[in-house]
Amino acid sequence: MKSFASDNYSGIHPEIFEAIQRANTNHQISYGDDQFSEETNRLFEKEFGKVTVLYTFNGTGANVTCLKCCTLPFQAVVCSEYAHILADECGAPTQSIGCSLLPLKTSDGKLTPEMIKPLLNRIGNVHNTQPKVISISQSTELGTVYSIAELKALCDFAHANGMYVHLDGARISNAVAALGVSLKAATVDCGIDIMSFGGTKNGLMIGEAVLIFNEELKANAPYFHKQTGQLFSKNRFIATQFAALLHNDLWLRMASHANRMAQLLAKEVSNLPNVKITQKVDANAVFAIIPVEVIQPLRSQYPFYEWDAQTHEQRWMCSFDTTEEEVTGFVKALKELL
Numbered sequence: 379m380k381s382f383a384s385d386n387y388s389g390i391h392p393e394i395f396e397a398i399q400r401a402n403t404n405h406q407i408s409y410g411d412d413q414f415s416e417e418t419n420r421l422f423e424k425e426f427g428k429v430t431v432l433y434t435f436n437g438t439g440a441n442v443t444c445l446k447c448c449t450l451p452f453q454a455v456v457c458s459e460y461a462h463i464l465a466d467e468c469g470a471p472t473q474s475i476g477c478s479l480l481p482l483k484t485s486d487g488k489l490t491p492e493m494i495k496p497l498l499n500r501i502g503n504v505h506n507t508q509p510k511v512i513s514i515s516q517s518t519e520l521g522t523v524y525s526i527a528e529l530k531a532l533c534d535f536a537h538a539n540g541m542y543v544h545l546d547g548a549r550i551s552n553a554v555a556a557l558g559v560s561l562k563a564a565t566v567d568c569g570i571d572i573m574s575f576g577g578t579k580n581g582l583m584i585g586e587a588v589l590i591f592n593e594e595l596k597a598n599a600p601y602f603h604k605q606t607g608q609l610f611s612k613n614r615f616i617a618t619q620f621a622a623l624l625h626n627d628l629w630l631r632m633a634s635h636a637n638r639m640a641q642l643l644a645k646e647v648s649n650l651p652n653v654k655i656t657q658k659v660d661a662n663a664v665f666a667i668i669p670v671e672v673i674q675p676l677r678s679q680y681p682f683y684e685w686d687a688q689t690h691e692q693r694w695m696c697s698f699d700t701t702e703e704e705v706t707g708f709v710k711a712l713k714e715l716l
């Protein structure tokens with residue numbers, strides 16, 4: 379199948395597969411105290427500085443672990459109306475923490491301090507849940523990327539008002555590749571308190587990592603991680619995949635490639651009649667409205683998801699293994715149908 383449906387339709391990068399095989403040797407201490415996990419933790423420290431690392435099976439588990447670390451049941455997480463934690467996690471954060479989510483309308487998936495300011499008057503009012511966390515996705519669910527200045531402004535605003543910033547980094551590699559800075563400069567140096575570092579969408583078989591920078595959030599984190607059901611006894615097999623991802627900047631090479639494929643796709647379709655690109659193509663997603671009658675025949679050749687059934691806005695995702703031939707084949711098929 380050639381698909382633009384999701385970056386997790388893709389398989390496993392060969393270097394990741396080899397790393398799993400290399401870790402499949404002898405007995406190792408379980409629950410993360412093994413040699414492979416230790417080595418990977420050091421690699422994360424090399425990239426990010428002082429950091430506590432916890433490995434999880436999936437992005438929902440990573441987000442719930444992060445939010446548990448910084449939220450009490452009467453507190454609230456401010457997020458965008460498109461946030462994965464709100465729209466795509468079956469209520470996991472609210473169910474397992476008891477906190478509430480305060481979604482904000484946004485045209486491009488991003489939050490700004492101006493949007494959040496009106497929520498500040500909840501603070502101290504016993505009748506309101508208390509905003510404690512600003513949760514952002516980088517890149518966003520709409521394929522846009524926060525600039526460094528935008529991230530710093532949000533973090534400064536959060537900290538000035540007693541809040542933390544959580545970053546859902548399921549696609550952090552794509553965002554950082556687009557920004558052209560280091561992982562550290564795009565996260566902890568901006569003031570991010572806690573984040574997930576995505577693996578599954580960028581070539582891993584399974585796994586995400588929770589990265590905790592704020593010292594206040596570290597002490598209870600291992601207990602929340604365990605309670606969330608995300609502590610894997612054979613942790614080495616998740617951790618070692620991240621070692622391969624960080625080695626020789628594999629994360630960056632793969633994410634840059636996926637982003638380039640999205641740029642190519644956007645360029646090729648932008649001049650077609652009756653095709654309207656609806657979001658800035660900052661990372662590896664292209665959002666576009668196309669005539670309703672071409673959707674099904676195009677999708678039968680190259681699966682993809684409809685983002686908005688009212689406007690017929692479609693989402694086309696590129697991944698680390700999307701090829702130029704697939705992009706040109708897709709564009710050719712779309713042209714013929716149009």
Ligand SMILES: Cc1ncc(COP(=O)(O)O)c(C=O)c1O
Binds near residue numbers: 438515519
């Ligand atoms: C923004 C975002 N966060 C997190 C996830 C991870 O979700 P899952 O729990 O399916 O791994 C996804 C996957 O679609 C996502 O798009």
